[in-house]
Amino acid sequence: MSKKILIEGGRALSGIIPISGAKNSCLTLMPLCILSGQSLVLQNVPYLSDVETMKDLLESLGCDVFFKKSKREIVLKLNRENLFEANYEIVRKMRASILVLGPLLAKYGQAIVALPGGCAIGTRPVNLHLQALEALGASFSIDNGYIKGLVQGKLKGARIEFPFKSVGATANVIMAAVLAKGSTEIFNAAQEPEIIDLCNCLLKMGCKIEGAGANKIVIEGVDNLGEVCHKVIMDRIELGTYILAGAISYSNIKLTGGELAPLKSFVEKLSNMGIELEEDMGLISVKRNCEKIRPVNIETQPYPGFPTDLQAQIMALLSIAEGESTIEENIFENRFMHVPELNRMGANIKTQGRKAIIRGVAELKGVPVVATDLRASVSLVLAGLVAKGETLIDEIHHLDRGYEHLVLKLNECGAKIGRV
Numbered sequence: 001m002s003k004k005i006l007i008e009g010g011r012a013l014s015g016i017i018p019i020s021g022a023k024n025s026c027l028t029l030m031p032l033c034i035l036s037g038q039s040l041v042l043q044n045v046p047y048l049s050d051v052e053t054m055k056d057l058l059e060s061l062g063c064d065v066f067f068k069k070s071k072r073e074i075v076l077k078l079n080r081e082n083l084f085e086a087n088y089e090i091v092r093k094m095r096a097s098i099l100v101l102g103p104l105l106a107k108y109g110q111a112i113v114a115l116p117g118g119c120a121i122g123t124r125p126v127n128l129h130l131q132a133l134e135a136l137g138a139s140f141s142i143d144n145g146y147i148k149g150l151v152q153g154k155l156k157g158a159r160i161e162f163p164f165k166s167v168g169a170t171a172n173v174i175m176a177a178v179l180a181k182g183s184t185e186i187f188n189a190a191q192e193p194e195i196i197d198l199c200n201c202l203l204k205m206g207c208k209i210e211g212a213g214a215n216k217i218v219i220e221g222v223d224n225l226g227e228v229c230h231k232v233i234m235d236r237i238e239l240g241t242y243i244l245a246g247a248i249s250y251s252n253i254k255l256t257g258g259e260l261a262p263l264k265s266f267v268e269k270l271s272n273m274g275i276e277l278e279e280d281m282g283l284i285s286v287k288r289n290c291e292k293i294r295p296v297n298i299e300t301q302p303y304p305g306f307p308t309d310l311q312a313q314i315m316a317l318l319s320i321a322e323g324e325s326t327i328e329e330n331i332f333e334n335r336f337m338h339v340p341e342l343n344r345m346g347a348n349i350k351t352q353g354r355k356a357i358i359r360g361v362a363e364l365k366g367v368p369v370v371a372t373d374l375r376a377s378v379s380l381v382l383a384g385l386v387a388k389g390e391t392l393i394d395e396i397h398h399l400d401r402g403y404e405h406l407v408l409k410l411n412e413c414g415a416k417i418g419r420v
């Protein structure tokens, strides 16, 4: 794939954009094929490089994986047992690879998974994953950059209380606990829709889980899991991103295949900024009521708070608001990599630790910029849609990790955007 995207700004968009299945849900659901050993069919699967990476990882762990792209369906089944080493060459491409740890330990009583390491948005340790799995009876050593996990006998249900919420650690411990002996209670569990989706799929496979989406989840272990066909939920982050595309370009676009309910805190902020959303018969319309966007103060929080995965995108919109806004990033310590790039486009944003102060400017200008991570890169696309002149975004492989057919979707609504 080409490495750069060129956008000619200033065009109004009009049309309907389909919202794809959720990347984060899909990546969490795919490793379930290790746990069950039975056929796992996932529908509404987005065509993304992260999904391909998870496919490669699962294939290296003995799974057959068929991705029927035209049907947006992926069929997975464990074929060769007792392969339990997740290689660094694959893990380094995607941190979500750590999600095979719980399933491998539950299935084989052992796992070797490369340490994912840091990434552009922070150090992102895995201590919470390991502590929770230790509570279930696993023991770990770190050897040559690899996590080596071992279980004597079978995992045993336990009481786990997370010191703070982690989506990945909650998912990992749920996947391990469903095959553990006895009952597991998880306190301070992540409440994201993707966790609910994981639990719904596991329930269909025969698991006993109560409290998905609540702070406390209770799981009663079972001996084995059945086959399942499950439709992945919509990608709320992709939906929020295209809502912002409509708002920033002062356009009349509609979104199909999404729903606003899981974006409550985001929708509230948009309303304060002067952007109203309507949901009718499965179509979401974006209406910007005012010439100038009103400034707001935002703090990212675990679900149901304002999502960190929409922080960079809303900053692009706030950079052309009338007045001063602030954004406090409470989830990741280094998630302002887009700030210098937005400033290169004429924005006036200063950071102080975890806080960004955004003074709205009259217009953004198209310049060459560099994408640094998935959400940062799409914030530059949003800025490019409204900037005067041409924006050339480099390192856009980040975008292919998480936005299905982004160029096509925006082009079909009249944006002038292409890969070069």
Ligand code: UD1
Binding pocket: 024, 025, 027, 095, 096, 122, 123, 124, 125, 126, 127, 128, 129, 130, 165, 166, 167, 168, 169, 194, 308, 309, 331, 332, 333
């Ligand atoms: C998931 C999402 C990601 C999203 C993030 C927060 C997937 C594949 N990715 O990432 O898009 O931005 O949730 O909504 O679903 N932490 C620790 N120790 C741990 C685990 C996490 O200190 O063992 C910290 C992280 O560094 C971070 C915070 O906890 O500061 C929350 O991270 P977490 O919810 O675990 O994010 P991920 O599951 O990695």
